[in-house]
Amino acid sequence: MKQSSLTILQCQVVEEDVPMSLAELCRACDAESELVLQLVEHGVIEPQGAGPQAWVFAGTSLQRTRVALRLLRDLELNLQGAALAVDLLDEIARLQRALQTASGMARQP
Amino acid sequence: MKFKDYYQTLGLPREASADDIKHAYRRLARKYHPDLNKEADAEARFKELGEAYEVLKDPEKRAAYDDVGKRWQGGADQAPPPGWDSGYEFRGGQADGGGFGEHSDFFEALFGRRGAQAQRRAPPRAQDHHAKVQIDLVDAYRGAQRGIRLQVPTLDAQGHVVLSERTLDVAIPAGVREGQHLRLAGQGAPGFDGAPAGDLYLEIHFRPHPLYRVDGRDVYLELPVAPWEAALGATVDVPLPDGSVQMAVPAGSSQGRKLRLKGKGIPGKTPGDLYVLLQIAMPPPANDAQRQAWAELARQAAFNPRADMGAK
Numbered sequence: 001m002k003q004s005s006l007t008i009l010q011c012q013v014v015e016e017d018v019p020m021s022l023a024e025l026c027r028a029c030d031a032e033s034e035l036v037l038q039l040v041e042h043g044v045i046e047p048q049g050a051g052p053q054a055w056v057f058a059g060t061s062l063q064r065t066r067v068a069l070r071l072l073r074d075l076e077l078n079l080q081g082a083a084l085a086v087d088l089l090d091e092i093a094r095l096q097r098a099l100q101t102a103s104g105m106a107r108q109p
Numbered sequence: 110m111k112f113k114d115y116y117q118t119l120g121l122p123r124e125a126s127a128d129d130i131k132h133a134y135r136r137l138a139r140k141y142h143p144d145l146n147k148e149a150d151a152e153a154r155f156k157e158l159g160e161a162y163e164v165l166k167d168p169e170k171r172a173a174y175d176d177v178g179k180r181w182q183g184g185a186d187q188a189p190p191p192g193w194d195s196g197y198e199f200r201g202g203q204a205d206g207g208g209f210g211e212h213s214d215f216f217e218a219l220f221g222r223r224g225a226q227a228q229r230r231a232p233p234r235a236q237d238h239h240a241k242v243q244i245d246l247v248d249a250y251r252g253a254q255r256g257i258r259l260q261v262p263t264l265d266a267q268g269h270v271v272l273s274e275r276t277l278d279v280a281i282p283a284g285v286r287e288g289q290h291l292r293l294a295g296q297g298a299p300g301f302d303g304a305p306a307g308d309l310y311l312e313i314h315f316r317p318h319p320l321y322r323v324d325g326r327d328v329y330l331e332l333p334v335a336p337w338e339a340a341l342g343a344t345v346d347v348p349l350p351d352g353s354v355q356m357a358v359p360a361g362s363s364q365g366r367k368l369r370l371k372g373k374g375i376p377g378k379t380p381g382d383l384y385v386l387l388q389i390a391m392p393p394p395a396n397d398a399q400r401q402a403w404a405e406l407a408r409q410a411a412f413n414p415r416a417d418m419g420a421k
Contacts, residue, residue, distance in 0.1 A: 008254060008278040014290035014310065016377075028237045028310060062290055062310070066239075067144050074159070075138055089144065097324040101384075 015059035022047070022055050029065045035072075036065065042083040044068050064090075112181045113215045115161035115174065123175070127166070134162040160216055170220065177219060235300040235307040242291075242311045244281055246318050246328070249375050250351040252283035257311065261298075279311065284377035287323055289313050321350060326381025328374045333390040334358055339366075347385055349373055356385060364389045 012018050025045075026033050037052065039045055045064055047055035064086050071082045116123050119133040138159070139145065143152040164170045212220075242257060257277045265271045277296060285291070290310045297307025315323060322329040332347060342360030346353050347370065356370065366387045374381020395403065413421065 008280050009293050009296065010280050011282070011291040011293045011311070013282060013285055014292050015286075016284075016289070018292055028308065030236060059290070063288065063312075070144055071142070074142055074155075076135070085145075101322045101324045101327075101329040 013059070014062055018059050020057045020059070020061065022052050022057070025057050025061060025065060028062055029069055031065070031069055035069070038079055039065060039068055039083075042079045044079075044083045044086055110215055110218060112178070113157075113160075113213060114178075115164055118157050118161040119165065123178075125165075127168075130162065130165045134158060134166070138162075157213075160212055164216070164220075174219065235298040235304055237307040237310060238297040239310045239312065241314060242279075242281075243314050243316050244285075246315050246321055246323060247350045248281055249285050249315070250283060250349075253281045255279050255281055259309075277309075281313075284375060284380075285313050286325060286375055287313065287315050318350075320348065323375070326375045326377060326379070328381060328383045329386065330383065331386045331388050333388045334362070335392065336389055339363070339387060339389050347383075349383065358387065362387050 014020075020028065022033060022036060025031075026036050029036070033052075036045075040047060040055075045057060045061040047057045047061070049055045067089065068082045068086050071077050071085050072079070077085065116125065119125075119130060119137065121129055121133050125133070138155065141151045141154040141158060143155055146155075164174050238259075238261075240257070240259060242255065244253060244255065247253075248255070255278070257279055259275050259277065260272045261275050263271060263273050277293070279291070279293065281291070290312050293309040293311065295306045296309035300306045320330055328350065330347065332345070334343070334345065337343075338345065338358055339362040340360065342362075343358045344355055345358055347356045354370065354373065356368065358368070359366075364387065368385045368387065370383040370385065372380045373383035392399075415421065
C-alpha cells in the first residue's frame with residue numbers, strides 16, 4: 001500500500017456551520033434529488049426557504065437523510081415507514097441519553 | 110476457503126421456498142440492521158444476511174450455490190473459477206453501515222466480483238466519502254489534531270484498481286459533539302475531467318469514558334462524597350475532562366443531588382453545563398472510636414429514614 005500524508009486540514013462542523021442546498025445534500029448522501037424531495041414531502045427533513053432552488057437544509061438533515069436512505073434501500077421500506085423509523089430512532093436515542101445520565105445509572109457500562 | 114452456509118445464515122432448511130427466504134431475510138434484516146441494532150456485531154451479521162439473500166433470492170444463483178454445496182459437502186476440492194480475483198468493486202467510506210457492497214471471498218469465488226450488484230454508473234461529479242472517527246471527550250474540550258487513515262482506490266500504472274492508504278491530519282475543532290459531522294472540502298473522491306473533488310465527511314463519536322456521560326453539550330459526573338461532607342457542606346475538587354475545579358457541596362445534601370457547574374460542559378457558542386450527581390460513600394469498617402461516634406450520632410439524630418413508608 002502506498003502511503004501519503006498531507007498537512008493539517010481544517011474542517012467545518014456540518015451541524016453548526018454548514019447549511020446545505022438541495023444539491024449539496026444530494027451529493028453528500030449520494031442520492032437522486034427526486035428521492036430527497038420525497039423525504040421532504042414526508043417530513044423526514046424540513047428545509048427553510050421557498051421552493052427547492054432556495055431550500056436550505058440544517059446540518060442535522062445530513063444524518064436523518066442518510067439513515068432514511070439506508071433503511072429504504074436495505075429494508076425495502078416505503079417512505080412513510082422510513083419516516084416513522086427515523087423519528088422513532090431519534091426518540092430512542094434521546095431516551096437512551098436520558099437513561100444514561102439519570103441519577104444512579106451513570107455507572108452502568 | 111470456508112464454505113458459507115447461506116441457509117443457516119437465514120435459519121432456513123435447504124428446501125425453503127422463495128417466500129420463506131424473503132420473510133426470513135426481512136425479519137432478520139430488521140433485527141440486525143446497523144441503524145436499528147447497536148450491538149457490535151450487528152453490521153457484520155447484516156452483511157452476511159444481505160449476501161445470503163442476494164444469492165438465495167435469485168433462482169440462478171441459488172441453483173449454482175446448491176450445486177456447489179452438494180459437491181463441497183461431498184468432499185470434492187473446490188477450486189475457484191478462473192479469473193475470480195479480477196476486478197474490484199469499491200464502496201466509498203470505510204464505515205458506511207449496511208448495504209450489500211461488500212462480499213465474502215466465498216461469494217466472489219463463486220460469482221466473481223462482478224456477480225455483485227451492478228456497478229454504479231460514473232457520477233458526473235466526484236462522490237463525497239464518509240467515515241467514522243472516535244475521539245476522546247477531552248478532544249471536544251480542547252480541540253485536537255488527529256491522524257485519520259483512509260483506504261482509497263486508485264489506478265496503478267497498468268490501470269488496475271489498487272487500495273492505497275491515505276493519512277489525513279485533521280484539526281478537530283473544540284466544541285464538537287457526539288454524532289456531528291465534520292466536512293473536509295475536496296477530500297472525497299477525486300474528480301475526473303476537471304470536475305472538483307468530492308468532500309469527506311467524518312462522523313464524530315466519543316470513546317466511552319469511565320467517569321463522564323455526555324448528553325449533547327452537557328456532561329454528567331457522579332461524584333462520591335463522605336456522609337459528613339453531605340451533612341455539613343464542604344468544598345471539594347471536581348475533576349473536569351480538561352482540568353479540575355472546586356465546588357461547594359451545600360450542607361444537608363441528599364444522595365443523588367444534582368449540582369450544576371455552568372458552562373463547564375462541552376465548549377461552544379452556547380457552552381454546555383457539567384452536572385455533578387452526589388453519591389454518598391460510606392467509609393470502610395470503623396474502629397471502636399468511630400463506631401462509638403456513629404452510635405452517638407444515631408442517638409442524637411433519632412432519624413428514621415423509613416418513616417414515610419410507615420416502617421420502623
